[in-house]
Amino acid sequence: MGVSVKRIVVTGMGIVSPLGCGVQHVWQSLLAGKSGVTRLSEQLVADIPCKVAGQVPSIDSDPLHGFDPLATIPAKERKKMDRFIEFALVAAREALTQAGWSPASAAEQERTATVIATGIGGFSEIANAVHTTDERGPRRLSPFTIPSFLANLAAGHVSIAHGFRGPIGAPVTACAAGAQAIGDAARMIRSGEADIALCGGAEAAIHRVSLAGFAAARALSSAYSDQPESASRPFDRDRDGFVMGEGAGLIVIESLEYALARGATPLAELVGYGTSADAYHLTAGPEDGNGARRAMEIAIRQAGVTVDEIDHINAHATSTQVGDKGELAAIKTLFGAHPVAITSTKSATGHLLGAAGGIEAIFTIQALRDQVVPPTLNLHHPDEDAAGMNLVALQARPQKMRYALSNGFGFGGVNASLLLKRWQ
Template identity: 40%
Template sequence: MKSGLKRVAVTGVGLVTPAGIGATPTWKTVCAARATAATDQDLAGLPVTFSCRIPNLDAATIPGQTPWRHDRYTRLALLAAREAVADANMDTSSWGDTRVAVILGSAAGGITTYEQQHAKLLTAGYGSISPLTLPAFLPNMAAGQLAIELNVRGPSLHTATACASGATAIMTASQLLRDDLCDIAIAGASDCMVTRMCTAAFAKMGALSRRNREPEAASRPFDTERDGFVLSEGAGVLVLERSADAAARRARPYAMLDGCAATSDAHAVTAPDPEGQGLHRAIQLALAEAGATAGDVDHVNAHGTGTLLNDRIEAGVLSRLFAETAPSVTSAKGTLGHTMGAAGAIEAALTVLTLGHGLAPPTANLTTVDPAARSLNLVLGAARPQRMGLALSASSGFGGHNAVLAFGRAE
């Protein structure tokens, strides 16, 4: 396993998901395998009329003086980042010229603002649109607003690799730390693609579950009855710092980010490589950077979307790589739905919590395991206590993006 001064420690976690605002309610709901999908009145009249929405979200909970200026995805990022920084016991007012970086990912940026303002332009004309449209819509604005809110003066940037965006952001942050380009990194992702246009577009592609009469049973990763993913929203943010710096301030890390890798399928825009070669290689590269082998892996937080292709191909990759060791495997999307660009960050946070608690969460709605996944050690029914030394979080996205993060247990 990796050792030395350049290990990256995870010292703070922040989550905003359909399971609740905060890491604690999210973790409890995921461990209980309680699905959050429900009928969504905003989607009435579309082929798919349900989603996973964040409960009890209102402007009063959003940091800053002018939350109404922000798109929903920026608000979620601010909430998650505030929790992560507080969890890391950091005082942002003292940062000044401290070398702090912000790296946030998103698949669609402020798509809610864009759709709302475009509708106004079409129905009421130029005079009706807001002058804040672009500052709210541009994808980099969550990172920019977070830098302003947290007094960050180091690098701030946006990553966009579709549903792998969050994992890509965390990987980028770890590289900045290892290259000594910052001392603290606030990294993660946010997305709010539960809109009429996005829902209609995904439905047109045949990517979404059509279980309108039983939405709570719709997201079924690795299940024989799966018929597509459930559109969701959320944000996940981690605080990262070099392990030596964390030790110097007596921080207690959740875990160590020991390895990362990214690959491209070079196959198709919306379909994964049939053999999963890109994902396979990303896992191998992440393990190599961590100084580990497949035999060292105790747990895998799979991408596990609940689509026919992804689950079959991902199961095949995991079955081949871990044929002799059978680490526990889970997918949070049965509970949370697919949070799109935020998924990699949310699932990285859950992987960190899995290591910290020594508890592998189950996959909600997984009742009959697909034949392609029967060789996997899937966590079914209830959360499973397990001592773990190394856990992987795997993400993939349209465009053929793959990103894998290897987290080691904090000593």
């Protein structure tokens, strides 16, 4: 990058996921090959083909690392928000604590951006409101009904809770939203609108209606109901659809100058961001992965490096036949014979939709920090299109890495790719 372009570093990370809460715990679980995909209650999915999902464990089921909203959110406030907002607030606290960021002055507050994406927003609250209206009448709706599910209210609640008065945004670009939130926040810093930002994504859309809708589109896995941990199998020949997940992944990014001036410790550097549109189909990308390739290419070009310098890709790969093939084609076209190490962590978490880009950016940062590529679980028989490609299957692999990509692609033909660099 040119000397006139502000360098952006990551200084904090926070996560709520199907593997539990807390970056270190989740990362170690991922490296150990654990899965957060479980069987859903029969009441929820009795008449739905897909019967598994990546659900965030509660504090009751996992006292050490389960989700405990009351540790962060007053009970009175919880009545005003959908679960995706709760996830964002808990992940935000962890990220901000690690970054050591709590703006004290008005100037600091006004230079702090909040960009938190979601793919769907408060889906459960919308569905519950419809049920209440139909069964009990409109007068029984809470005055907090609308703000409980609005897509921008994760960013809104976090901004209010922490006094962030700078730019605020909420990308709603399906499964690319989390990655785009990080890229958009970086642009705000580079343009001079903010010095520091909390960004990423949050999602909590595991509901009968969403499961039934995705199942109707034949997008969800239905062949592994009795083996939930085997259902999400990106790049595997026997994959039959994605597994829904939920959670939040948020990071703190800031200009390198600002971070060093306040004594923060950089965890990684965000050196490139690329985004593109397929202009092809509502729910499927082109077979050649042209849009995905261009997003990665833009991120690499923005960083001023070459494809041969990229060591690792945390792929978007969701475990669908069409999507995984398109991404493999994009990688093969862009990287040629370069043996970039490819993995999909959705094999362990399921697909967190608008939150995927946030948690997968965290996994990519951790891979660079620890110099180890997490495994793609259930990858026993690689797709024939992956022949000659460097897929990291079944077990984590130690590897020297300097640059790594994190991809996010979504319905509507939206593609996003983040390029991260190891901090040394």
